Amino acid sequence: MNSLSIFNKNCVKIRLNHLRYYSKRRPELPKCDFNANNSKSRLGNFEIETIHKLNLNPCLKPWYQKPVLITQGYMQYVWDNENKRYLDMFGGVATTSVGHCHPKLVEATTKQLKKLWHTSSIYYNEEIHEYASNLANRLPEPLNNIFFCNSGSEANDIAILMARLYTKSYDIIALRNAYHGDSTSTQPLCGVQSWRFPLPLHFGIHHTTNPDPYSGRFGGSNCRDSIIQTTRQCDCEPGHCKAEDMYVEDLEQLFDSTLPKNVCAFIAESIQGVGGVVQFPKNFLKRAFEMVRQRNGVCIVDEVQTGFGRTGTHFWGFEGHGVIPDIVTMAKSIGNGFPLAAVATTASIAKTLTEASYFNTFGGNPLASCVGLNVLKIIDEENLQNNCHIIGSKLLTELENLRNKYPDIIGDVRGKGLMIGVELTSSAVSIQHKNIKERKPMIKADFDSILEDCRDMGLLIGRGGPKGNVFRVKPPMCINEEDITFTIDVLAKAFDLHNERSAKRRNKYL
Numbered sequence: 001m002n003s004l005s006i007f008n009k010n011c012v013k014i015r016l017n018h019l020r021y022y023s024k025r026r027p028e029l030p031k032c033d034f035n036a037n038n039s040k041s042r043l044g045n046f047e048i049e050t051i052h053k054l055n056l057n058p059c060l061k062p063w064y065q066k067p068v069l070i071t072q073g074y075m076q077y078v079w080d081n082e083n084k085r086y087l088d089m090f091g092g093v094a095t096t097s098v099g100h101c102h103p104k105l106v107e108a109t110t111k112q113l114k115k116l117w118h119t120s121s122i123y124y125n126e127e128i129h130e131y132a133s134n135l136a137n138r139l140p141e142p143l144n145n146i147f148f149c150n151s152g153s154e155a156n157d158i159a160i161l162m163a164r165l166y167t168k169s170y171d172i173i174a175l176r177n178a179y180h181g182d183s184t185s186t187q188p189l190c191g192v193q194s195w196r197f198p199l200p201l202h203f204g205i206h207h208t209t210n211p212d213p214y215s216g217r218f219g220g221s222n223c224r225d226s227i228i229q230t231t232r233q234c235d236c237e238p239g240h241c242k243a244e245d246m247y248v249e250d251l252e253q254l255f256d257s258t259l260p261k262n263v264c265a266f267i268a269e270s271i272q273g274v275g276g277v278v279q280f281p282k283n284f285l286k287r288a289f290e291m292v293r294q295r296n297g298v299c300i301v302d303e304v305q306t307g308f309g310r311t312g313t314h315f316w317g318f319e320g321h322g323v324i325p326d327i328v329t330m331a332k333s334i335g336n337g338f339p340l341a342a343v344a345t346t347a348s349i350a351k352t353l354t355e356a357s358y359f360n361t362f363g364g365n366p367l368a369s370c371v372g373l374n375v376l377k378i379i380d381e382e383n384l385q386n387n388c389h390i391i392g393s394k395l396l397t398e399l400e401n402l403r404n405k406y407p408d409i410i411g412d413v414r415g416k417g418l419m420i421g422v423e424l425t426s427s428a429v430s431i432q433h434k435n436i437k438e439r440k441p442m443i444k445a446d447f448d449s450i451l452e453d454c455r456d457m458g459l460l461i462g463r464g465g466p467k468g469n470v471f472r473v474k475p476p477m478c479i480n481e482e483d484i485t486f487t488i489d490v491l492a493k494a495f496d497l498h499n500e501r502s503a504k505r506r507n508k509y510l
């Protein structure tokens with residue numbers, strides 16, 4: 001039994017989807033001695049629903065049949081209006097990096113709040129200088145010039161502007177399945193259909209084949225820089241990836257057919273986020289960069305989701321690809337939820353912004369800089385990059401075990417550190433064809449039910465991918481082994497419930 005039923009006043013049986021009942025033991029959340037004494041919302045559920053419908057843009061669509069009203073957070077946990085605790089394995093879309101309301105960050109920011117918030121860049125303030133030098137020190141030479149802004153979209157807007165001014169070319173190559181933001185100049189870079197508006201957006205954007213070793217046309221069993229590979233077979237010699245060659249060939253064809261001799265830029269995430277945590281064949285970025293630079297273009301890496309140690313092995317995702325970009329954009333984890341973003345580049349590319357006046361009211365103001373600087377300090381002091389590596393690798397291994405246990409449900413497990421994707425397949429299709437290699441994406445209704453079950457058991461997890469069938473696991477970087485055990489227990493339980501539902505459906509039609 002996975003849901004309760006009641007009868008309404010007309011004696012019609014209705015299902016209480018958000019009240020699920022589990023016959024077996026529910027996984028238990030790890031102990032947490034934080035007292036969430038502030039979790040009662042000032043507004044009732046009805047008021048929230050009404051205001052949401054009347055006063056907020058309808059594009060703000062909460063997940064879950066009964067949206068979660070989050071009222072308090074502490075480190076990797078959040079509480080809802082009824083004081084129910086959840087493990088936050090999505091971190092507000094890979095954004096809560098050091099932990100919700102991290103005490104050291106709260107203390108430092110409170111001090112700054114009482115001292116100075118805002119000046120604008122027409123005066124000096126010490127905070128932006130200290131922060132810029134600290135951040136620049138974490139980037140490879142010659143990327144020592146920083147421009148601060150407020151969001152990832154804005155950072156990519158600025159990157160594109162600088163690239164066009166610097167190269168005096170216009171054409172930008174992006175990847176299908178990429179996501180770089182929702183401003184008018186980043187929307188056209190997006191390669192995920194559900195994010196495209198039917199408007200004539202920018203000219204000069206060209207999308208190449210997404211080098212996706214799991215769902216793409218080419219891929220095998222040793223393409224990715226991950227401890228987990230796809231279950232696709234291949235006959236590549238060690239150290240050589242044919243899939244990589246094929247994707248590079250596609251890109252070369254794009255250069256040689258529709259693009260002029262000189263291009264402006266190539267932009268990519270070092271691991272695609274919104275697109276479902278897609279990792280490219282190991283040398284793809286390196287070879288793409290070479291081709292772009294041969295055509296006098298610059299290489300932009302979007303580190304909005306992958307930066308700040310999340311991938312575990314490195315501070316920046318691009319380092320795992322063995323490349324140094326010309327421009328790096330960053331947001332999300334940079335501010336642990338505070339609106340802060342940045343563009344790092346070389347002195348000569350940065351200088352292009354002086355060709356006219358360029359101004360950003362809030363970017364890197366004293367308060368934002370204080371937050372950014374203290375996020376960096378905490379990442380160091382608490383060894384969070386290493387935690388991403390150790391805990392992320394354990395989680396990946398456990399998820400691979402789940403893939404072996406539920407081969408009809410999990411098609412792929414991928415990622416690095418705490419940037420993980422779990423792609424779900426449709427058991428209905430695999431049962432029909434008796435062949436899980438078909439790798440049909442799990443249908444939305446089934447995925448939604450699993451997501452709902454996870455939430456009921458106290459696990460918040462992300463979803464993404466072009467078909468919306470990928471779990472995105474990007475928690476605060478402070479999670480521990482107990483959180484992993486809980487996550488795996490919940491997922492296993494949710495998959496069992498899914499199998500029970502599928503079996504019931506099948507029996508109905510027999």
Ligand SMILES: Cc1ncc(COP(=O)(O)O)c(C=O)c1O
Nearest residue numbers: 151152153179180181273304305
């Ligand atoms: C890789 C990437 N780039 C850019 C953005 C845009 O960032 P923002 O929503 O802060 O504008 C996002 C947001 O999800 C992202 O994932």
